[in-house]
Amino acid sequence: MKATLIRPQDIAKPSKRLARIRPEEVPPLPPPYEDFNSRTLTELKEEKIANVEASLDGTVAIGIPKPKTREEEEKYLRAFLAGLRKLFEKENNWTFLQPLLLSMEYCAKCQTCSEACPVFEMSGRQEIYRPNFRSEVLRRIYRKYIKPFGGISARLAGDIDLNWTTIARLAELAYRCTLCRRCASVCPIGVDNALITHEIRKLFSQEMGIAPREIHDKGTLQHLRVGSTTGMNPMAVKDSMDFIQEEMEEITGYKVEIPWDQEGAEVLLLHNAGEVLAWPENVGAFAIIFQAAGISWTLSSEELGYDVVNYGLWYDDVQMARVAVKHAEIAKKLKVKKIIIGECGHAHKALTVIADRVLTGDLNIPRESALVLLDEIVGSGRLRFDPSQNDFPVTLHDPCNVVRAMGIVEPQRRILRKIAPKFREMTPHGVDNYCCGGGAGFAIMSGYNFAEWRTLVSSRKKFLQILGAFKDEPLNVPKYVCAPCSNCKGSIRDILEYYQARERGHIYYGGLVELIVNAMADMKRPMVKFEENG
Amino acid sequence: MRIYKQIKLPLHVRWELYPVKHEPGKKAEYGGSYMEELNWWEKEKKSSLCNEIRYLVPEILFLWGLKKENPRLWYISFPFHLGFYLMIGTLGFLALGALFMVLGFPIAAGQGVLNSSIYYLTILFGFIGLTLGTAGTAALFRRRLKDPALRNYSALSDYLNLVFIFVFFLISLLTGLFHDQGFDGARSYIYSLLTFGGTPAGMAGARTFLGALSIVLGSLLIAYIPLTHMSHMFMKYFMYHAVRWEDTPNIKGSRIEVAVLENLGLKPTWAAPHIGADGKKTWGEIANSGTQEGR
Numbered sequence: 075m076k077a078t079l080i081r082p083q084d085i086a087k088p089s090k091r092l093a094r095i096r097p098e099e100v101p102p103l104p105p106p107y108e109d110f111n112s113r114t115l116t117e118l119k120e121e122k123i124a125n126v127e128a129s130l131d132g133t134v135a136i137g138i139p140k141p142k143t144r145e146e147e148e149k150y151l152r153a154f155l156a157g158l159r160k161l162f163e164k165e166n167n168w169t170f171l172q173p174l175l176l177s178m179e180y181c182a183k184c185q186t187c188s189e190a191c192p193v194f195e196m197s198g199r200q201e202i203y204r205p206n207f208r209s210e211v212l213r214r215i216y217r218k219y220i221k222p223f224g225g226i227s228a229r230l231a232g233d234i235d236l237n238w239t240t241i242a243r244l245a246e247l248a249y250r251c252t253l254c255r256r257c258a259s260v261c262p263i264g265v266d267n268a269l270i271t272h273e274i275r276k277l278f279s280q281e282m283g284i285a286p287r288e289i290h291d292k293g294t295l296q297h298l299r300v301g302s303t304t305g306m307n308p309m310a311v312k313d314s315m316d317f318i319q320e321e322m323e324e325i326t327g328y329k330v331e332i333p334w335d336q337e338g339a340e341v342l343l344l345h346n347a348g349e350v351l352a353w354p355e356n357v358g359a360f361a362i363i364f365q366a367a368g369i370s371w372t373l374s375s376e377e378l379g380y381d382v383v384n385y386g387l388w389y390d391d392v393q394m395a396r397v398a399v400k401h402a403e404i405a406k407k408l409k410v411k412k413i414i415i416g417e418c419g420h421a422h423k424a425l426t427v428i429a430d431r432v433l434t435g436d437l438n439i440p441r442e443s444a445l446v447l448l449d450e451i452v453g454s455g456r457l458r459f460d461p462s463q464n465d466f467p468v469t470l471h472d473p474c475n476v477v478r479a480m481g482i483v484e485p486q487r488r489i490l491r492k493i494a495p496k497f498r499e500m501t502p503h504g505v506d507n508y509c510c511g512g513g514a515g516f517a518i519m520s521g522y523n524f525a526e527w528r529t530l531v532s533s534r535k536k537f538l539q540i541l542g543a544f545k546d547e548p549l550n551v552p553k554y555v556c557a558p559c560s561n562c563k564g565s566i567r568d569i570l571e572y573y574q575a576r577e578r579g580h581i582y583y584g585g586l587v588e589l590i591v592n593a594m595a596d597m598k599r600p601m602v603k604f605e606e607n608g
Numbered sequence: 609m610r611i612y613k614q615i616k617l618p619l620h621v622r623w624e625l626y627p628v629k630h631e632p633g634k635k636a637e638y639g640g641s642y643m644e645e646l647n648w649w650e651k652e653k654k655s656s657l658c659n660e661i662r663y664l665v666p667e668i669l670f671l672w673g674l675k676k677e678n679p680r681l682w683y684i685s686f687p688f689h690l691g692f693y694l695m696i697g698t699l700g701f702l703a704l705g706a707l708f709m710v711l712g713f714p715i716a717a718g719q720g721v722l723n724s725s726i727y728y729l730t731i732l733f734g735f736i737g738l739t740l741g742t743a744g745t746a747a748l749f750r751r752r753l754k755d756p757a758l759r760n761y762s763a764l765s766d767y768l769n770l771v772f773i774f775v776f777f778l779i780s781l782l783t784g785l786f787h788d789q790g791f792d793g794a795r796s797y798i799y800s801l802l803t804f805g806g807t808p809a810g811m812a813g814a815r816t817f818l819g820a821l822s823i824v825l826g827s828l829l830i831a832y833i834p835l836t837h838m839s840h841m842f843m844k845y846f847m848y849h850a851v852r853w854e855d856t857p858n859i860k861g862s863r864i865e866v867a868v869l870e871n872l873g874l875k876p877t878w879a880a881p882h883i884g885a886d887g888k889k890t891w892g893e894i895a896n897s898g899t900q901e902g903r
Contacts, residue, residue: 079756079760081760082760082761153879156879157878157879160876160877160878164617164618164874165874165875165876165877166876166877166878168618168619168620168871168874168891169620169621169871170620170621170623171617171618171620172614172617172618172620172846172850172851173620173623173851175614175617176614176843176846176847176850176851179837179843180837180839180840180843180844180847181837182837182838182840183758183761183762183766184674184678184681184685184758185678185757185758185761186674186677186678186681188757189677189678190677201760204757206761210761229764230763230764230765230768231763231764231765232761232763255625258625258852259625260673260677262671262673262674262677262678263840263844263847264844264847264848264851264852265847266623266625266851269623279880280878280879280880280883281878281879281880282879282880283880283881283882290882295882298898391621392876392878392882392883392885392894392895393882395891395894395895396894396895396896396897396898398895399895399896400898412647426643427621427622427624428621428622428623430621430622430857430858431619431620431621431622431858431864431868431871432621432868432872432895433858434858434860434865434868434869434872435860435865438858438860438865440647440649442643442646442647442648443643446643446644446645446646447646449646450646477626477639478625478626478639479624479625479626480626480641480643481624481626481627481628481631481635481639481640481641481642481643481644481855482640482641482643482644483626483638483639483640483644484638484640484644485644504638504639505626505627505638505639
């Protein structure tokens with residue numbers, strides 16, 4: 075039985091759970107994955123969620139403590155309204171004031187955006203995940219409680235009550251959107267619901283100090299304090315890199331020297347430090363390519379200089395600016411000509427596009443995507459390739475931040491066309507791509523049952539796309555999903571593991587540089603290895 | 609006021625969304641940017657007005673984006689919008705005709721090629737526009753009421769807006785059909801505006817109650833639209849040119865850098881402890897302050 079349609083004003087009405095995902099309403103997976111079609115989100119134990127807000131949809135991203143007294147609740151409400159007011163003040167929100175005002179005021183509520191949203195579609199069209207749902211909640215609160223004549227406005231343009239339930243659910247709901255901006259790209263007017271989501275997150279963080287632990291406490295705070303969101307200090311990262319250096323020679327037979335803190339190098343390469351821990355071969359592959367191509371490059375061992383991530387992009391402009399300034403200061407100190415951003419999508423956008431209007435003077439050091447430099451290296455003929463070494467089906471995942479938000483679409487494709495003879499596109503791809511489901515922090519958020527929600531809902535469309543790209547290949551043929559972004563790679567790893575795609579469909583994943591090295595004729599041994607199916 | 613407010617807003621961070629249609633060549637189609645070029649900052653930034661126009665003309669005239677993404681809605685939204693466009697055209701022809709009359713050239717059938725053309729084009733644009741507008745508004749009202757996805761987000765004002773527009777289109781259409789087939793009464797009204805109250809010879813009888821009501825409703829509509837979200841027709845310019853396609857890089861010494869420096873001098877008051885704002889420190893100082901614990 076189809077559930078009653080949830081209205082925007084229903085967010086204010088206390089209940090045990092506002093929305094519930096039903097397996098029978100969710101788009102099904104094809105064979106041999108049908109047995110996953112009946113899977114549901116694991117119920118959270120009552121004692122685990124007794125003291126936190128968990129009444130939205132059966133999962134928890136933040137875990138905001140429930141107020142214990144009426145005064146505490148009112149304090150939350152006052153802080154929320156103060157923050158909402160600040161979103162519309164230039165002193166506080168010059169960063170996004172114009173885009174926010176335009177998206178708040180000119181939506182025609184035609185719902186064209188909904189069909190573009192993978193979370194809405196893959197949840198079985200849960201009303202609360204409709205891109206316009208949370209925007210409409212915010213618009214109604216703004217009109218009723220901030221703008222003049224709020225009472226009249228509520229009667230004419232839509233009413234909503236403001237209470238603890240409203241704001242706590244809204245905070246959680248801001249973490250059910252991956253900020254992929256597919257909704258914005260199809261809006262006939264240009265309204266950006268993902269931006270409104272971003273601004274809601276910002277209000278909670280910058281005014282109320284509320285954000286998921288993984289992206290704030292263990293994210294930007296740890297990044298700025300220790301040097302990396304992974305918790306690695308400079309000594310730990312250098313040790314890991316020594317190990318990677320040795321490993322590369324062992325794997326490929328090619329001896330590589332990783333340069334550190336080389337003042338005056340042309341290129342400062344900034345990696346997502348997650349690669350060092352989870353995918354060391356990616357870091358090693360970069361070193362092999364740069365060395366073989368004769369690039370003058372260096373890594374930095376200074377705090378933050380070995381971790382290009384910038385989680386502030388997803389929720390907090392101040393934290394974003396602090397991290398970006400640190401990255402620029404390190405590059406300035408090393409006197410490099412440019413910063414090259416490794417395979418990390420959100421770092422691409424944060425440091426290249428967003429920070430472009432934060433960094434000035436000597437800190438405005440040119441920043442470039444590694445994909446562009448790699449394209450030049452591969453296309454220049456400086457390296458010898460034997461594409462037959464990549465003689466397996468390859469599909470390409472487009473990270474939203476690299477493609478839709480930056481317009482870097484062709485370099486990675488030119489590379490693959492040259493080194494991967496069995497490259498095939500996903501449908502759709504390029505700027506029309508679907509998010510991996512791990513965008514805007516989701517890939518690193520795993521508290522409560524959130525990782526399961528991500529795999530079942532926000533990453534489901536990507537899994538269907540991957541299966542679609544390989545649909546004409548026999549199940550037992552090894553296949554490679556190329557994801558040139560750490561967070562995307564993380565969520566693709568998780569979906570392949572959850573749905574047992576390696577065992578059932580021989581589907582593997584990795585970055586772009588690994589494929590490039592695998593095709594290099596001078597490597598004694600292959601870098602990409604597939605395990606026996608089974 | 610709305611346009612003035614937009615122009616006065618501070619420079620925001622870049623938030624472009626590709627494809628950016630002023631990119632040259634194929635980039636505008638597949639969504640590529642200047643950042644695909646090696647050392648792009650050393651090259652001259654190219655921009656294609658031709659690509660932009662090729663996208664904008666069908667988008668503005670035919671709502672191409674809506675047709676592609678939401679064809680079911682386009683079939684009723686397009687007649688509605690086309691009705692408005694044709695009414696703007698009609699208003700233009702009426703104003704032109706009135707001006708001719710002020711200058712002593714009558715606007716009617718058989719009064720020379722130019723005068724007759726203005727006369728017939730007014731009728732053509734007017735009747736097609738009013739018919740499409742009436743039908744489109746009624747269809748949009750029905751869709752908003754019937755489609756749960758639209759109804760769930762529609763408020764009283766959304767319905768009232770459509771009713772208001774529908775009443776304007778319908779009354780004007782009835783006026784045209786039964787009282788003013790040549791739009792002479794409407795032209796006579798504009799003539800009187802241009803001449804501060806004058807009436808063209810022999811036109812006193814062209815003024816009717818329905819005609820006057822149409823003019824009042826039309827005038828109110830023109831005044832009302834800028835106060836509502838329906839002004840997206842004009843604000844779309846800012847949506848696209850100030851946000852979606854605003855990809856100007858911050859070059860040292862440029863006007864962008866000047867504006868950024870101005871913004872970095874603003875003093876925020878965000879209250880979360882980790883921000884460390886006190887209303888005295890600037891954005892620039894806060895961004896340079898490194899970590900602020902204290903959550």
